[in-house]
Amino acid sequence: MDELIAFLRERLDEDERAAQAGHPTRRSAGRELREVEAKRRILDELESFVADAEYLPQDERNADTATAFGIVRLLAMPYDDHDDFREEWKP
Template identity: 45%
Template sequence: MAPGSPLGSPALLVAEVEAKRRILDMHRVLVEDFGRLDETVSEYTRRETLEDVIEMLALPYADHRDYRQEWRP
């Protein structure tokens, strides 16, 4: 990729794709465990899942100076 590319570095692009694959895998497991994602999923499970998604979305930026280790999944 060219310097200054809007996609960032190749390593960052790979990390972004991996994080999003992990999110999709997590969703697949939840659907397999609970059937449809509806009222059968507890509020606690929804909250924990959202926290996991946010951590995974931040993971590609783990090398950034402002990244906090408590965000690591």
């Protein structure tokens, strides 16, 4: 999961740079930057929880853990066509 979070952070950095550079998008650069910030905050909230839970045996994980893992995978879904995206990261 650490690698998926790192992958997501790299993609968000790329999205941020593209918005700041004014690359044409169907949304305004301001909205794009707010979306990047929102996704970063979601990752920040989930990262420590996911990191701790990742090393628990499967039978000791609870529904919150599964939900957190699922949310991180959903955040990665728009990047599934990236060369570094792994099949096991799909939700």
